Amino acid sequence: MPSRLNLMFTYGLLVFIWATTPLAIVWSVSDLHPMWALVIRFFIALPLAMTVLLFLKIKFPVHKLALLSYVAGSFSLIGSQIFTYAATAYLSSGLIALMFGLAPIMAGLIGRFGFQQKLAGLQWLGMGTSIVGLAMICLSGSQKHVQPIGIILMLISVFSYSLSIFLVKKINADVQAMAQATGSILFSTIIAVMILPWIWQYAPTHIPSVKSLLALVYTVIMASLIAMFCYFKLVQNLKATTLSLTTVMTPMLAILVGAYLNNEQLSIRVFVGAVIILFGLLLYFYKDLKMYRRLKI
Template sequence: MPSKLNLMSTYALLVFIWSTTPLAIVWSVADLHSLWALALRFFIALPLAAMLMLILRTKLPLNALSIHSYVAGACSFIGSQIFTYLATAYLSSGIIALMFGLAPIITGLIGFFVFKIRLRRMQWLGMLIAVGGLGIICIGGSEHHVQPIGIALMLLSVFIYCASIFWVKKVNAPLEPMAQATGSILVSALFALCLLPFIWSYAPTEMPGARSLFGLAYAVVMASLVAMFCYFKLVKNVQATTLSLTTVLTPMIAMLVGALLNDEKITIMVFVGAAVLLTGLFVYFYQDFKASRALAQKIKAE
């Protein structure tokens, strides 16, 4: 098992990558059509992922069950990211990160309505508080690059991302994390290839600027590859509630990064709405955090 310092460093790196990825996406579309930036992300990520598989000597199974799992996983890649990239025209990077903070709540709703998973009262209360925060953001940010259509696109993106997680778990293919990720990137690249006839007229005619190239490279290397390794490593070695804290930490850091590096204005109403939404997330996870802390103290005492 990795040392505590190793896990803490991995956790910090994952939070940092997830906090800065929305800004990288916004920068990547500065000189590129949003769907071209998305397609290029997977075209570049695929050979890099294949190279990593060769280095790690990991096989890519191509049986029916594995392919089914790759398709399910691709929904959380290109299926979800299509709407995230389209939302960049309507939302700041900080708000995009904030919207992805709703993933645990949407996952809980899918579990409740589709799989009949029971939700506690505190979880319902947390959801209501988060929705109230989202409403404040929509009202308070209408004149500052926070538009309802962007909120709708991001809700769709997060819903598809969460549904993909359930789908992958239901398929339950016996795959190595690297194989699952590479297979899903392959399916995503094939889907992006199918998009080209519809976006060919928007093809870049000159080299994008340095900021766009940096954003694209960051999305490929850090968000698509490094973050994946960090995430799967933590899934195996830390408690789920500890990992879920990233949904509270990431939006706050992302909004600060966007304000500092991209001059994104945060109005008082948007700030209040974000605080209310994050409070809702904390309430949603409160009993899990409490149980996790009690378990940690019990183990320490023994």
């Protein structure tokens, strides 16, 4: 069992990476077709992950339970990111991060209706508040970076991500975090290969810009390798709802990063909607936050 300090550092690193990854995704598709950017990301990430496994001499189990865990983990990778990359044409990087902020609520609903977990009244109130904020954003008008189809795509993405947390914990394959990350990347890459015939016509015909290439490298190293290692390490040591708390911290940070580095301007109505969503999340996690004051993870 990792120490509390170790888990806190891992948690903080994951928040930073997830706050900056949406902008990296948006930049990576600026000169590439979104699905090609996604496919290339996994094609590069897989050999790197396997190299890390060999270098650190980490065992890579291939028994039935481990394989099931890898498949479940791929739901939080390509299963989720197919829809995230598709949403880049409709939403700003800040709003993409904000939508991922709804992961705790999605996880709560999956836990309630799929795994018979109970929800407190304050949690239901938090859900309702966040839905009001989401509705405000949807009804804010047809801005360039705020379109309803993007919100729908991101809701599917968040559902896939949240479901993955529960499935990996339920399978409980007792696989090391880096092996779990590599296995999930492996199955994600297999799905990426299956996508190729459908996107071949959009294959890159020129070398992407430096910004696009650097953003792609960032998504590979930081989001696909380091973040997934952190993520599965936390999945194995924290409750699903506690892990989902990371997405409460990232949205406003991501919106600020997008505004500063990518000039993403949002209307007052969208900003108010974002604040309402975050307030709903705080209500949802009120009891968890009280527990954190006692330093109990």
